[in-house]
Amino acid sequence: MRVLILGGTSEASTLVKRLDPRIDATLSLAGRTSAPKREPVRTRIGGFGGPEGLTAWIAENRIEAVIDATHPFAAQIGRNAALTCKRTGVALLAIRRPAWERRPGDLWTEVETMAEAALALGEMTRRVFLTIGRLEVGAFTTAPQHDYVVRSIEPIGDALPVPRLAEIAARGPFDEAAETAFLAERRIEILVTKNSGGPATYGKIAAARALGIPVVIVRPPRKPDVASVPDAEGALAWLERRLDC
Known part of the structure; x- marks a missing residue:
């Protein structure tokens, strides 16, 4: 299964290290750091050129599923992924880590x-x-x-x-x-x-x-309403279910 992982987070890093060998993954990074950590999968750096560019890239690379594991404040790429996957019918899952909650003593x-x-x-x-x-x-x-x-x-x-x-x-x-x-x-x-x-x-x-x-x-920006899990473990389980279909 060919999967695009939109990364740049610890969740994305955990995910790519634990992928099933049957998954052919590409990790995409925005390119905001000059020396990103090396990961054990194919990695591309830089933007896609909006929803149209992302749509073309997904078609060209025959992507079957997209994991949005971007930073909670990376709102634009999340919107682009949601729009692209809705248009193309490609399966999309977002990793949405819960925001911190105020505790007693927090000012x-x-x-x-x-x-x-x-x-x-x-x-x-x-x-x-x-x-x-x-x-x-x-x-x-x-x-x-x-x-x-x-x-x-x-x-x-x-x-x-x-x-x-x-x-x-x-x-x-x-x-x-x-x-x-x-x-x-x-x-x-x-x-x-x-x-x-x-x-x-x-x-x-x-x-x-x-x-x-x-x-x-x-506060974090509002993200598109798409299927989501809170962590990399949830994303791994989602991918495994799709492999077994």
Whole structure:
């Protein structure tokens, strides 16, 4: 069975490592990192060119099923996959990890966008930890009065031209103990993050709770209503059922 896996997440990585040998898989990555982790399946890098390009690629490669294992905030590719599979009749399954839920002791301000997150920091100068990836840090140019610590896999370049900025290059996962030490060492006063769900980056949320640090957290975008499972194990079971049909 020929399968396209739209990846870039820990779930996609787990999935491709455990595929049945009868599955001929292609893993597609958006290309937002210059040195993605090597995976044990055929890998393509870059976009498809919208729904039309994705439709053409699926037809050319005789794809029989698509797994959307993209990041919870990768809304566009999810919409493209849903539209393409509806048009072509190709089976589609999405891996939708549950969002984090507020727990006792969490000091959350929930917002819809990065622009709202920047406003939520307030006027008073604060030491801010941005852990949102590099593509949206520019939203915080509207709040240049703060001291920013930005952690990202890739350099952010000149995307955040503010007077006080420290960059940390790192790739997760990050556990709670490491995050607690990091927040304390950097004297972080407020954390900005996306509600990405899953265990890989939850350590910062638990650390902020333990240290009493407030969190501005961006809600995930709405995704298309398609068949879904919460994890890689569910996707593996779905594929196995299709193999046995």
